[in-house]
Amino acid sequence: MQTDHRVLSRRSLLSAVLAGAGAATLAGCSTPVGAGLANTPLDPGTVEYWDLFGGGDGLRMQQMVAGYRAANPGIPVQAVTLAWGNPYYTKLSLATVGAKPPNVAVSHLTRMQTMQQAGLLQELRPEDLARHGMAAEMFNRRAWEAGLIDGRAYAIPIDTHPMVLFYNTDICDEAGLLDDAGALKVLEGPDALTDAFTKAQQVTGQFGATHGINADPASCWRIFHTMYAQLGGQVIADEGTRVVLDDAKAQQVLEYLRTLTVERKLMPGAIDYQGAIALFAAGGSGFHINGEWEISTFQTAKMPFGMALLPNVFGGTYAVHADSHTLVLPRRDDQTREQLDLSLGFIRALLDQSMTWAEGGHVPSWMPVADSDAYRKLTPQSNYAAAADAAVYDEPAWYSGSGSNFENVMGSAVGAVESGQLTPQAAIAQIRSQLTALAALPSPV
Amino acid sequence: MTTLTAPDRPAEQVAPALRDADVQPGHGRPALLMMAPFLVLYLLFIIGPTLYMVLMSLFDTSLVKEGLGSWAGLGNYAEAFGDPAFWESMWHTIWFTILTTPPLVVLAFVLALLADRVRRGRWFFRLAFFLPYVLPSAVVALIWMWIYTPELGLLGRFVTALGFTEPGWLGDPDVAMWSLALTTVWWTLGFNFVLYLAGLQDIPRELYEAAAIDGAGPIAQIRRITVPMLARTTSLVVVLQVIASLKVFDQMYIMTSGGPNFSTRPVLEYVYDVGFTDFRVGYASAVSTLFFLVVLAVSAVWVLLTRRQEQGL
Numbered sequence: 126m127q128t129d130h131r132v133l134s135r136r137s138l139l140s141a142v143l144a145g146a147g148a149a150t151l152a153g154c155s156t157p158v159g160a161g162l163a164n165t166p167l168d169p170g171t172v173e174y175w176d177l178f179g180g181g182d183g184l185r186m187q188q189m190v191a192g193y194r195a196a197n198p199g200i201p202v203q204a205v206t207l208a209w210g211n212p213y214y215t216k217l218s219l220a221t222v223g224a225k226p227p228n229v230a231v232s233h234l235t236r237m238q239t240m241q242q243a244g245l246l247q248e249l250r251p252e253d254l255a256r257h258g259m260a261a262e263m264f265n266r267r268a269w270e271a272g273l274i275d276g277r278a279y280a281i282p283i284d285t286h287p288m289v290l291f292y293n294t295d296i297c298d299e300a301g302l303l304d305d306a307g308a309l310k311v312l313e314g315p316d317a318l319t320d321a322f323t324k325a326q327q328v329t330g331q332f333g334a335t336h337g338i339n340a341d342p343a344s345c346w347r348i349f350h351t352m353y354a355q356l357g358g359q360v361i362a363d364e365g366t367r368v369v370l371d372d373a374k375a376q377q378v379l380e381y382l383r384t385l386t387v388e389r390k391l392m393p394g395a396i397d398y399q400g401a402i403a404l405f406a407a408g409g410s411g412f413h414i415n416g417e418w419e420i421s422t423f424q425t426a427k428m429p430f431g432m433a434l435l436p437n438v439f440g441g442t443y444a445v446h447a448d449s450h451t452l453v454l455p456r457r458d459d460q461t462r463e464q465l466d467l468s469l470g471f472i473r474a475l476l477d478q479s480m481t482w483a484e485g486g487h488v489p490s491w492m493p494v495a496d497s498d499a500y501r502k503l504t505p506q507s508n509y510a511a512a513a514d515a516a517v518y519d520e521p522a523w524y525s526g527s528g529s530n531f532e533n534v535m536g537s538a539v540g541a542v543e544s545g546q547l548t549p550q551a552a553i554a555q556i557r558s559q560l561t562a563l564a565a566l567p568s569p570v
Numbered sequence: 571m572t573t574l575t576a577p578d579r580p581a582e583q584v585a586p587a588l589r590d591a592d593v594q595p596g597h598g599r600p601a602l603l604m605m606a607p608f609l610v611l612y613l614l615f616i617i618g619p620t621l622y623m624v625l626m627s628l629f630d631t632s633l634v635k636e637g638l639g640s641w642a643g644l645g646n647y648a649e650a651f652g653d654p655a656f657w658e659s660m661w662h663t664i665w666f667t668i669l670t671t672p673p674l675v676v677l678a679f680v681l682a683l684l685a686d687r688v689r690r691g692r693w694f695f696r697l698a699f700f701l702p703y704v705l706p707s708a709v710v711a712l713i714w715m716w717i718y719t720p721e722l723g724l725l726g727r728f729v730t731a732l733g734f735t736e737p738g739w740l741g742d743p744d745v746a747m748w749s750l751a752l753t754t755v756w757w758t759l760g761f762n763f764v765l766y767l768a769g770l771q772d773i774p775r776e777l778y779e780a781a782a783i784d785g786a787g788p789i790a791q792i793r794r795i796t797v798p799m800l801a802r803t804t805s806l807v808v809v810l811q812v813i814a815s816l817k818v819f820d821q822m823y824i825m826t827s828g829g830p831n832f833s834t835r836p837v838l839e840y841v842y843d844v845g846f847t848d849f850r851v852g853y854a855s856a857v858s859t860l861f862f863l864v865v866l867a868v869s870a871v872w873v874l875l876t877r878r879q880e881q882g883l
Contacts, residue, residue: 211846219633239849240634245634339738342827393720394741395738395742395830400721400722403719407722530843530844533843533847537830538831541830541831547831555831562653569632569633570632570634570849
């Protein structure tokens with residue numbers, strides 16, 4: 126019996142220690158882990174902010190958050206950076222469903238719509254925005270309107286990030302493609318672009334241009350979408366329930382892309398994202414087609430380069446594929462007005478630092494900065510500022526948007542044409558069958 | 571490996587002794603208590619989620635909505651069976667398993683045999699063959715992506731220097747799976763290699779000496795002694811390898827994103843695409859359950875195989 130007693134007392138001591146340690150952890154509600162375990166909100170008055178920026182964007186966003194901290198020393202900010210793409214959006218959705226969302230979060234404009242349909246976002250009412258000096262007309266019109274759902278705002282756009290044309294100034298100079306001021310001459314029409322790529326190829330001895338194809342359906346989709354939209358084409362309609370692909374227009378674009386890679390070998394047909402960048406940076410091509418966000422990569426490589434709008438290849442109304450980073454307020458039922466104002470104030474503070482953001486290549490949506498002299502003088506970033514007004518976004522559907530299966534379906538077929546594995550007709554048939562299957566599914570949101 | 575201790579003690583005699591120890595009064599509860607940390611975690615993170623997966627597979631569960639969603643019955647399973655994308659990805663996983671398992675078993679055996687015979691610097695060969703296995707999948711994938719890069723890559727330069735045209739290592743749908751298999755063989759060979767090395771050390775030297783005295787050459791010794799004595803190791807290696815190959819995801823996800831044009835998308839990436847990209851967790855659970863049954867069947871074959879081998883001894 127005595128033995129038993131001793132065992133028991135040792136156990137009770139152990140459990141007491143454990144309980145004490147647990148209580149100590151849970152008491153630390155100011156940490157997200159503690160708050161999560163104890164099922165309590167973070168200290169009210171904290172701004173919890175989630176983003177998905179790495180690389181140069183990540184550093185610039187940290188600077189901007191630091192700017193907010195310096196101006197508001199009394200307000201604690203918890204900034205969390207998660208990996209781009211699915212890992213980010215699944216966590217953001219689950220945190221909101223589980224009633225533990227951040228106060229402010231970054232979302233792509235094309236992803237924000239799905240979250241709104243799932244009921245995960247707060248509406249941003251004009252009167253609330255007005256208290257912080259924000260109104261619809263102070264943003265780039267295209268980005269603002271693309272983010273409206275039934276006329277209501279759910280997201281504040283901070284930028285437009287279009288596809289652009291990078292060019293190696295030394296190679297293009299040698300190929301006679303620069304004007305007197307040292308900028309790329311305007312290239313309009315399919316022949317002008319092919320011609321420029323051919324001249325650049327003669328200088329490099331390898332390729333005229335590169336873009337990611339292997340394991341990179343997103344880049345393939347963005348380029349296809351740019352040219353297809355210049356022809357006035359649309360892929361899906363009615364929230365993704367109808368496939369309205371225009372075969373003739375799609376075929377025209379696919380055949381053009383196929384000419385560049387398979388027939389004239391002006392672009393490599395089987396290179397991945399990093400390889401396409403490396404080949405351009407190493408002088409193996411005169412041009413590179415990608416999103417403007419790669420500006421930091423080429424600045425770091427200390428290579429001579431410029432940036433321009435992707436040409437208007439097919440001559441219709443100018444259009445270029447783009448997306449926007451937006452700031453959203455995930456739904457929370459316990460939202461107080463003070464907390465809402467804190468979040469909106471934080472958003473306004475980030476917008477005011479749009480110049481920092483613009484250095485990373487993004488076209489600012491905040492017009493006070495976009496219209497400023499300082500931004501106009503920022504080159505090569507402001508060379509393609511017009512892209513924001515001509516931006517075309519993924520058409521809305523629960524399965525479309527940045528990093529979605531829609532982009533995967535479209536880009537895989539386009540990439541297969543560019544690498545010569547599928548004929549344009551076969552690619553169109555494949556797109557149609559895969560999209561029809563997606564369009565027929567009931568929406569999970 | 572207990573290969574050599576078992577024969578002189580029949581299994582039936584060992585078992586009752588163990589059973590007695592099992593039921594010794596008063597030992598059950600402490601044993602359970604000692605196992606509790608493991609059992610709780612296992613229930614919480616393996617058994618629980620597995621049961622929940624099976625449950626979700628019967629509903630149209632969405633990732634962005636609370637609760638299980640509406641009842642789907644066997645609808646998700648019917649959709650999977652009717653979806654060519656599911657069958658394609660299932661085939662890619664099986665094709666990858668077919669491509670990787672034989673070299674990973676045979677090469678591991680041959681290399682272990684060679685490393686075991688080396689007299690000087692044996693540690694070096696053991697380390698050299700095992701080393702790639704310690705690398706994380708992302709690192710391996712990034713290294714090999716550079717090796718396979720067209721125009722700039724190491725392998726491309728090598729092949730063109732020899733006068734061949736460079737194949738699209740990861741860009742050609744007919745070649746990409748082979749390239750992924752090659753990367754995987756280089757990366758994971760070390761694990762099977764170590765299992766075989768351990769098996770080889772269990773074989774008593776006297777057997778080889780006796781065989782040599784009887785006039786058996788090296789080939790005969792390998793065929794008549796080494797291979798049969800390693801039978802249990804081989805069945806373990808084969809089954810572990812089949813399961814590991816069936817679970818392939820990382821290499822494709824990083825190196826090809828399942829492309830070009832979906833030609834290397836394994837079933838697990840299909841699950842990821844429909845579950846996390848499309849938010850259709852219910853349907854993804856149904857596909858996972860089907861895949862779970864396949865892996866379970868492979869494991870069952872192994873259990874049967876080892877039982878038969880034990881009885882044969």
